[in-house]
Amino acid sequence: MANINIDSKQQRTYDAIVIGSGMSGGWAAKELAEQGVKTLVLERGRAVEHGEDYPTTNMMPWEFEHRGEVPLEIREENPVVSRCYAFREDTEHFFVRDTEHPYVQEKPFDWIRGYQVGGKSLLWARHTQRWSDYDFEGPARDGFAVDWPIRYEDIAPWYSHVEKFVGISGNEDGIPQLPDGEFLPPMELTCVEKYFKEQMSEQYPDRPVIIARCAHLTEPQPIHLEQGRGKCLHRNLCQRGCPFGAYFSSNSSTLPWARDTGNMTMRPHSVVHSIIYDEQKGRATGVRVVDANSKEMIEYYSRLVFVNASALNSTMILLNSTSNRFPNGLGNDNGLLGKYVAFHNYRGKISAEYEGFPDRTTSGRRPTSGYLPRFRNVFRQETDFLRGYAAGFSASRTSRRDTDQVGESLKKSLLNPQPGPWRVGSHMMGETIPKVSNEVSLHPDKKDEWGMPQLAVSVDYDENDEKMLEDFFEQLTGMYEAAGFSNIRTSDTRQAPGLDIHEMGGVRMGRDPKTSLLNKWNQLHSCRNVFVTDGACMTSTGTQNPSLTYMALTARAANYAVGEMKKGNI
Numbered sequence: 001m002a003n004i005n006i007d008s009k010q011q012r013t014y015d016a017i018v019i020g021s022g023m024s025g026g027w028a029a030k031e032l033a034e035q036g037v038k039t040l041v042l043e044r045g046r047a048v049e050h051g052e053d054y055p056t057t058n059m060m061p062w063e064f065e066h067r068g069e070v071p072l073e074i075r076e077e078n079p080v081v082s083r084c085y086a087f088r089e090d091t092e093h094f095f096v097r098d099t100e101h102p103y104v105q106e107k108p109f110d111w112i113r114g115y116q117v118g119g120k121s122l123l124w125a126r127h128t129q130r131w132s133d134y135d136f137e138g139p140a141r142d143g144f145a146v147d148w149p150i151r152y153e154d155i156a157p158w159y160s161h162v163e164k165f166v167g168i169s170g171n172e173d174g175i176p177q178l179p180d181g182e183f184l185p186p187m188e189l190t191c192v193e194k195y196f197k198e199q200m201s202e203q204y205p206d207r208p209v210i211i212a213r214c215a216h217l218t219e220p221q222p223i224h225l226e227q228g229r230g231k232c233l234h235r236n237l238c239q240r241g242c243p244f245g246a247y248f249s250s251n252s253s254t255l256p257w258a259r260d261t262g263n264m265t266m267r268p269h270s271v272v273h274s275i276i277y278d279e280q281k282g283r284a285t286g287v288r289v290v291d292a293n294s295k296e297m298i299e300y301y302s303r304l305v306f307v308n309a310s311a312l313n314s315t316m317i318l319l320n321s322t323s324n325r326f327p328n329g330l331g332n333d334n335g336l337l338g339k340y341v342a343f344h345n346y347r348g349k350i351s352a353e354y355e356g357f358p359d360r361t362t363s364g365r366r367p368t369s370g371y372l373p374r375f376r377n378v379f380r381q382e383t384d385f386l387r388g389y390a391a392g393f394s395a396s397r398t399s400r401r402d403t404d405q406v407g408e409s410l411k412k413s414l415l416n417p418q419p420g421p422w423r424v425g426s427h428m429m430g431e432t433i434p435k436v437s438n439e440v441s442l443h444p445d446k447k448d449e450w451g452m453p454q455l456a457v458s459v460d461y462d463e464n465d466e467k468m469l470e471d472f473f474e475q476l477t478g479m480y481e482a483a484g485f486s487n488i489r490t491s492d493t494r495q496a497p498g499l500d501i502h503e504m505g506g507v508r509m510g511r512d513p514k515t516s517l518l519n520k521w522n523q524l525h526s527c528r529n530v531f532v533t534d535g536a537c538m539t540s541t542g543t544q545n546p547s548l549t550y551m552a553l554t555a556r557a558a559n560y561a562v563g564e565m566k567k568g569n570i
Helices: 002-011 023-034 072-077 138-142 152-166 191-203 222-226 254-260 311-320 407-415 463-482 547-567
Strands: 013-019 039-042 264-267 270-278 283-291 297-307 348-354 370-372 389-400 418-431 439-447 453-458 486-492 527-532
Touching: 002 013, 013 023, 013 283, 023 039, 023 254, 023 297, 023 547, 039 254, 039 297, 152 547, 191 370, 191 389, 191 418, 191 463, 254 264, 270 297, 270 311, 283 527, 297 311, 297 547, 311 439, 311 453, 348 463, 389 463, 418 463, 463 486, 527 547
Parallel strands: 013 039, 013 297, 039 264, 297 527
Antiparallel strands: 270 283, 283 297, 348 418, 348 486, 370 389, 389 418, 439 453
16 A cells, blocks of 8 residues: 555656646746656646637637627626626636636625636737836836846846747837837738827827737747647637637647647646645645545645746635745745735726728728837826826727618618728726735635635725826827817726736735745745746736736746756755
């Protein structure tokens, strides 16, 4: 019997364990496995194979029972996820249902989750922008949060490393606060978007308008073909899972690459309970897992642990990883684990019409938009709020159909729509300030069906967010008026935090173990063989879509970890 136990433990022992298979977890798996590290990837959700498990990817609109809409009964049972723009009949199988994975909202928070192999990389909006030193230096310069332990020069080579593999469409725009990267050919602005760009360059030269940089293969390179991925066909059905692998996801790219090395083992249906800490060795030795189906507790062992379960889940796992050494959670000597959570403020929207270009319209679909990089408080403090915001910008031609007719004339009207005015619109993506009061914790009593404490979330807006929102309305209204747009309307969605799906923090990086949890390599200060490289590690949020930065930080940390393993330091 003893020999059987020894053999069983050996079969459950790896060089590294990666918790989570989404955007950053896929990159951890790729970088580790590629360098010969035997890696176990734990995913709490089901298996999803690229090209095989995208059930709606080629369906026509009329093939959906509810024509794309989610039935009222499902929406009423799942009020949180139903507020997500992408939760529709063609995608609902990739989303977590509210009732199946409860959490406690001490303040309103819409936690949008995707529990399957690939996580939310199947559902993301695919916008990718680098940070600049204006972002990494922000806390030190503006006096909020703590100083980042890295600067742009530390991560720039890893941005390039990731971009070349992922495939990023974009222009070299020469914008200091939005560094250029390794780009495939850009997509095209519409004529009205180009017009707005020209008007802004004349009237607001410090406010460039560009085509958004996005993770789409507009011109696949050999490295992309080697992954088995193909050119983007502009179907704009990305959220269903792309059968061509034309947009980046873990399923189509990093995970198959890691698997093909022969060094990765994937275990779905694995709800991570906690990280095992060995008091005598002074390091983590593995991970406890609850099998999602059998509810059996299983332990896996490794020299190295990467935590990539998404910001709030990663924080939850560390909080639940208690021991005599760490009674309040793994690495939590300073009591800051779960605190300083931040997000992006998406509440502001502005729309208008433009009467120009009556002889032009758009053709086909484009899976991206225009983009206005942050222009407030970049080079100097110029407002009564800290930091700033970026904004999307899009313009498209509307159609008019006369539905007041009947019979044959109605049919003709429906089949022959007449062009309407150009509609333009922007949405705000504001940087929120990490605060100690914005926190997540483990509920003392409530548990889920796998025995995990439910996460209690206490995150909210503040006065800085309100001032920034008003400035967004004021500045964009002025820009729209300068461009000659009419019928300008602003709206505050008043959506709860979380619906931006850009939650960050909880296990922040920093220089000082007294004020941060992770060092410049994403290692826990007090448990050096545990790395956290997803959104939980973020010290501040910037205004950029964060996924590219998660991937670059992960690749950087994984390569450092391999080097430390080879030196015997881990």
